[in-house]
Each structure stands twice: as C-alpha cells, then as structure tokens.
Amino acid sequence: MTETKETIEIGWNLDNSYESLPEIFFTKQGLSPITSPKLIILNAPLATFLGLNVQALQSEEGIANLVGNKIPKGASPLTQAYAGHQFGSFTMLGDGRALLLGEQITPQGEKVDIQLKGSGRTRYSRGGDGRAALGPMLREYIISEAMYGLGIPTTRSLAVVTTGEPIIRETEQPGAILTRIAASHIRVGTFQYASQWGEREELKALADYTIQRHFPEGINNENKYLFLLKEVINRQAQLIVKWQLVGFIHGVMNTDNMTISGETIDYGPCAFMDTYDPATVFSSIDVYGRYAYGNQPNIAVWNLARLAETLLPLLHSDQEQAVEIAQEEVSNFAQLYQNNWFAGMRAKLGIFNEEPEDKILIEELLGMMHKHSADYTNTFRALTLDMCSHTELFTSPEFKHWYQKWQERLSRQQESKDSVQQLMKKNNPAIIPRNHRVEAAIEAAVKNGDYSVMEQLLDALSNPFEYSEKQEEYAKLPKPSKQKYKTFCGT
Known part of the structure; x- marks a missing residue:
C-alpha cells in the first residue's frame, strides 16, 4: 500500500486488534468535533518513542487527530464496554467520555493504545456530557508523567488540547481533551x-x-x-x-x-x-x-x-x-x-542483604514516623543524605537509639558507605509531585493561562532521583493549613 502524505508526516502506524473481539466488548463510535482546539502541552519524548513526528503533531492536522476532529490514518474509533465494583457496588460502566483510536505499533514493535479522554458522549455516558475539564486533564498529565519518572508502571499522557468550549461542573470550566497512552485498557x-x-x-x-x-x-x-x-x-x-x-x-x-x-x-x-x-x-x-x-x-x-x-x-x-x-x-x-x-x-535504608531483624528495624522507623507526624518522602531523603535535621522525629531519644541500630546493621554488610548511599538514592526520590505544587501548577494554567509553572514542575519531576540543586525548592513542605487537603473526581 502506498503511504499517504499524512502517514509520512505524522507517523501513525495503527492496528485495531481490539475489534477482533466479539462485538459485545465495544461500540464503533463516530467523532464529536470541537470548534476551537488549541494544543496546550505535547510530550515530545513520548511522541518520538511512539514513532510520531513532533512537528507534524503540532500542525492543524495533528491537533485535529488529538481532539477527535479527524480520524488518524488507519484508526477505527471505538468505545470499550466494561463493568466494575465502585466502592464495593457492582455496576455496568464503559467508556463514557473516551475514544480508543487504535493501537500504535511503535518503531520497537510494541503495541500501545491511543485513547482520547474527554472526546464526547458515547453509548456508555449514562447521562454525562462526555467531556472533560482542563484542570483534571492537567492533573492526569502531571501525575502520570511523574509516576513514569519514578519508575512505576503507568498509563502516560501524550498531549492536552483545550476545546474552546466551556463545560459545566460545579462551575463553568474550560474544556480539554487528553491523549492517553496505555499498554491496553483491558481491566478487571x-x-x-x-x-x-x-x-x-x-x-x-x-x-x-x-x-x-x-x-x-x-x-x-x-x-x-x-x-x-x-x-x-x-x-x-x-x-x-x-x-x-x-x-x-x-x-x-x-x-x-x-x-x-x-x-x-x-x-x-x-x-x-x-x-x-x-x-x-x-x-x-x-x-x-x-x-x-x-x-x-x-x-x-x-x-x-x-x-x-x-x-x-x-x-x-x-x-x-x-x-x-x-x-x-x-x-x-x-x-x-x-x-x-x-x-x-x-533498599530505601541502604540494606543489600537480608537479616531476620530487618522487619523490626523497618517497622520501628515507620512507627516513629507516624508518632511524630514525620514527612514520608523527606524522612527517607534526609536518611539518604545523612542530614537528619532538627525535626521532632530526628531529635527524639527513640530515633537516636534506632539510628544507632541502623548503623550497626549497615556495618554488618560488605558494601561501602558510598554504595549504600547510591542504593538509597536509587530508591528514595528527592522529590515527589507535592500536592500544593500540583495545585499551584493547575491554578496558574486554568486561571491565568500560565503553563510555565507546570512545565518547570514537570522538568523537575522527570528525574526525581537526581538530587540536584534545582530540585531543592520542590522538596519543601507546604505551609501548615487547618484545612485538610482534598482531591476530587475529574468527571
């Protein structure tokens, strides 16, 4: 088959193997075009891994593919049927606001789903509008890419495109579509x-x-x-x-x-x-x-x-x-x-081998962290750098006793102090996507159209084990607040 200009420029290499399943598992889905798409963020390294042309994806045609205004070459859009126990209660579900374009075959021969999230109503929308708000789509982009940086298996985010159309949730919010990449969307x-x-x-x-x-x-x-x-x-x-x-x-x-x-x-x-x-x-x-x-x-x-x-x-x-x-x-x-x-x-404690007493050593540390309301990430960060500062945990007599036991444990293995620290650095991230940082990035983007806060955060999170100077700011804890931090479902 002769390649079209689109195939050469964008690099779509789509399969539709999910269609080989019995028809009860999916519904073929038409497009729900939007009027004024605007590309907000594109994951260039991921696009390259997928075999896609970064420049072409930013073109009018590329953006049209990323919002469901135009079907990519070789795609066969469908929505998947599934069910689930939600908080213990069983119910029929399905892709209520997502569209599976197909499976991209990468240059390495891997097959991954290309899904548009927030692309419009489907058979499974159950009264919803099938759209998504910008804030939750940016949250998914930030957290999923942070998880990837942490080495945790995850779906990934290729792009976020605003639709130019407001959607109504508790308030009126800007609409957006996320392009999600997954090994597949087959679920329990x-x-x-x-x-x-x-x-x-x-x-x-x-x-x-x-x-x-x-x-x-x-x-x-x-x-x-x-x-x-x-x-x-x-x-x-x-x-x-x-x-x-x-x-x-x-x-x-x-x-x-x-x-x-x-x-x-x-x-x-x-x-x-x-x-x-x-x-x-x-x-x-x-x-x-x-x-x-x-x-x-x-x-x-x-x-x-x-x-x-x-x-x-x-x-x-x-x-x-x-x-x-x-x-x-x-x-x-x-x-x-x-x-x-x-x-x-x-590994988080720099221990290479196994001893029966390790279980107690670990549980004692976690117990002290809980008792003294210690920050989870920064406690292990401080242990990694051997910079146990004047916090309530580190100044307590019980921690000092534990610290001595830990040092004695480390002395019973052959590895050097440098090797111990390198092991700890590989297993204790210097930074995580702190909730207040994520919220600040989303607020700057949604309210002010300022995406620089998010871009800087994503850059820092791309290598959370780096322990670099530029990450110091992102390791700082949020200011004390009487209000408990809450997150909300993005639907």
Missing part, C-alpha cells in the same frame, strides 16, 4: 463485564486476546488461564508495592481502575502522602477510608478475587476445583506483596 472490570453479560465463549475470547497481547509466553501453557491469573496477581503485587514505597494514594481503586497489564490508570482523586499516616485519604468521595493508603494492598487482593471469580469457568471444568485453584492463587498475593515490600524498604 472488562472481565467482570464478560462474566456478567457474556457467554463462556466470549469470556474465553477476551482471555485469549489478553494472553496474546500481554502474556504471550503463556500461550502454550498447560493451563493458560491459570497462567493469566498468576501473572496479573504478580504484576499487581509489584505495582502496589511501588505505590506504597513512594507514598502514592490512588484514591479510587475500583475494579474498573485495575488494569490487567499492571499499569496504574485513572488519576482522578489521587495524591501523594506528605505526613506519614497509613489512614491517609485525600479523595472527597472516600468518606469511609476504603481506599486509604494503608488499605491499598487489601483492596488489591479484593479486586483480584473478583477477577479470579470471572475466570472460574476457564480454570477447571469442575466448579469446586476451579474455586480451590482461584483461592490458592489469590492467597499468594500476600506473600508476593510482603516479599517485594520488604525488599523495597531494605
């Missing part, structure tokens, strides 16, 4: 949808497609559906550990927000913890703390149990044996999580 909720409203063959088709796309090494496995369950559990155990190690709170761990690929998805009411407290909740809608920081591993297990339930017909022909298999696999999450978490915490 996708399998729940298939289990609830599909036939066994349709569930099997989804499982086979998922294995082929994400776990091809399991295609010839004796029980490839058991292999699928094992791999998802393992990836989620690793993912949640990475969240916990940096103090990330997702805020809305519904089953439709847990991907099969093991990527973090949906940055609505998410935030990073300042003061260490396992009960920390930021989401305005999580009134009972279901998705609190300390409860995230438990919720992951609960969500994975829901996935396992959907796979029962594929795991074994005998229902009782299928249940036993599923229960055994889900129960393995706890040990996988603990092993990964303790390994991560040892």
Whole structure:
C-alpha cells in the first residue's frame, strides 16, 4: 500500500486488534468535533518513542487527530464496554467520555493504545456530557508523567488540547481533551463485564486476546488461564508495592481502575502522602477510608478475587476445583506483596542483604514516623543524605537509639558507605509531585493561562532521583493549613 502524505508526516502506524473481539466488548463510535482546539502541552519524548513526528503533531492536522476532529490514518474509533465494583457496588460502566483510536505499533514493535479522554458522549455516558475539564486533564498529565519518572508502571499522557468550549461542573470550566497512552485498557472490570453479560465463549475470547497481547509466553501453557491469573496477581503485587514505597494514594481503586497489564490508570482523586499516616485519604468521595493508603494492598487482593471469580469457568471444568485453584492463587498475593515490600524498604535504608531483624528495624522507623507526624518522602531523603535535621522525629531519644541500630546493621554488610548511599538514592526520590505544587501548577494554567509553572514542575519531576540543586525548592513542605487537603473526581 502506498503511504499517504499524512502517514509520512505524522507517523501513525495503527492496528485495531481490539475489534477482533466479539462485538459485545465495544461500540464503533463516530467523532464529536470541537470548534476551537488549541494544543496546550505535547510530550515530545513520548511522541518520538511512539514513532510520531513532533512537528507534524503540532500542525492543524495533528491537533485535529488529538481532539477527535479527524480520524488518524488507519484508526477505527471505538468505545470499550466494561463493568466494575465502585466502592464495593457492582455496576455496568464503559467508556463514557473516551475514544480508543487504535493501537500504535511503535518503531520497537510494541503495541500501545491511543485513547482520547474527554472526546464526547458515547453509548456508555449514562447521562454525562462526555467531556472533560482542563484542570483534571492537567492533573492526569502531571501525575502520570511523574509516576513514569519514578519508575512505576503507568498509563502516560501524550498531549492536552483545550476545546474552546466551556463545560459545566460545579462551575463553568474550560474544556480539554487528553491523549492517553496505555499498554491496553483491558481491566478487571472488562472481565467482570464478560462474566456478567457474556457467554463462556466470549469470556474465553477476551482471555485469549489478553494472553496474546500481554502474556504471550503463556500461550502454550498447560493451563493458560491459570497462567493469566498468576501473572496479573504478580504484576499487581509489584505495582502496589511501588505505590506504597513512594507514598502514592490512588484514591479510587475500583475494579474498573485495575488494569490487567499492571499499569496504574485513572488519576482522578489521587495524591501523594506528605505526613506519614497509613489512614491517609485525600479523595472527597472516600468518606469511609476504603481506599486509604494503608488499605491499598487489601483492596488489591479484593479486586483480584473478583477477577479470579470471572475466570472460574476457564480454570477447571469442575466448579469446586476451579474455586480451590482461584483461592490458592489469590492467597499468594500476600506473600508476593510482603516479599517485594520488604525488599523495597531494605533498599530505601541502604540494606543489600537480608537479616531476620530487618522487619523490626523497618517497622520501628515507620512507627516513629507516624508518632511524630514525620514527612514520608523527606524522612527517607534526609536518611539518604545523612542530614537528619532538627525535626521532632530526628531529635527524639527513640530515633537516636534506632539510628544507632541502623548503623550497626549497615556495618554488618560488605558494601561501602558510598554504595549504600547510591542504593538509597536509587530508591528514595528527592522529590515527589507535592500536592500544593500540583495545585499551584493547575491554578496558574486554568486561571491565568500560565503553563510555565507546570512545565518547570514537570522538568523537575522527570528525574526525581537526581538530587540536584534545582530540585531543592520542590522538596519543601507546604505551609501548615487547618484545612485538610482534598482531591476530587475529574468527571
């Protein structure tokens, strides 16, 4: 086939393999054009990785692709159907404000979803307008790219384009569309949808497609559906550990927000913890703390149990044996999580090997941090730099006793002090996207049209383990406030 001018200039290389699934899993979707699109931010390094021409994406035609005014060459827009437990209650869902253009095949041969978020009404909008506000789309861009910089599996953000059309939420807000990149958008909720409203063959088709796309090494496995369950559990155990190690709170761990690929998805009411407290909740809608920081591993297990339930017909022909298999696999999450978490915490403390007393050493530190309301990130930052300043925690007698125990522990390993510090620097970020910094960036952009605050923040967060002078400002804590910080769902 002869390449068109558009293909050469922009670099679209789209596949539409999701369309190979039974039709219950998606709906073909027409475009909902907007009148005055304006490109606000473009992720040039990501565009290059995807094989896209950065300059061409900024052209009129490129922007038209990024807002759904014009279908990219090779795209076949659709919306995905899925269900989910939202705060424990099961419901039918689907892409209510998102459009899957297709799967871009990168120069490296990887296949990733290109999705427009905020692109207009769909079959699954449930009375909503299908649009998105600028503020929440900028939040997702900032946090998802920060997560990428932290080395945490995540969906990513290619671009944000304003629509020139106001939308009504609590107030009138500027509209925007985010281009989201993901390994795929297959969720635990996708399998729940298939289990609830599909036939066994349709569930099997989804499982086979998922294995082929994400776990091809399991295609010839004796029980490839058991292999699928094992791999998802393992990836989620690793993912949640990475969240916990940096103090990330997702805020809305519904089953439709847990991907099969093991990527973090949906940055609505998410935030990073300042003061260490396992009960920390930021989401305005999580009134009972279901998705609190300390409860995230438990919720992951609960969500994975829901996935396992959907796979029962594929795991074994005998229902009782299928249940036993599923229960055994889900129960393995706890040990996988603990092993990964303790390994991560040892690294944060510069510990290379393993001793039985490490568990107590780690738990004692966290207990003191909680008692003295210590900042989570900056405590480990100070330990990394051996600059324990005059905070309530560091001046306490119990910390001084703990510090001596820690130094004695480090002396029992062969690695040098320099090696210890390098290990700690690789595992303790110098900065995180502090909530007050994120809010300041969003406010400057939305209220004043000033995107420089966000650009500077993104630059600092692109290498959070750098420990550079330019990051010093971003390590500062917010001013004390009587009001508890709250985040809100972006819908």
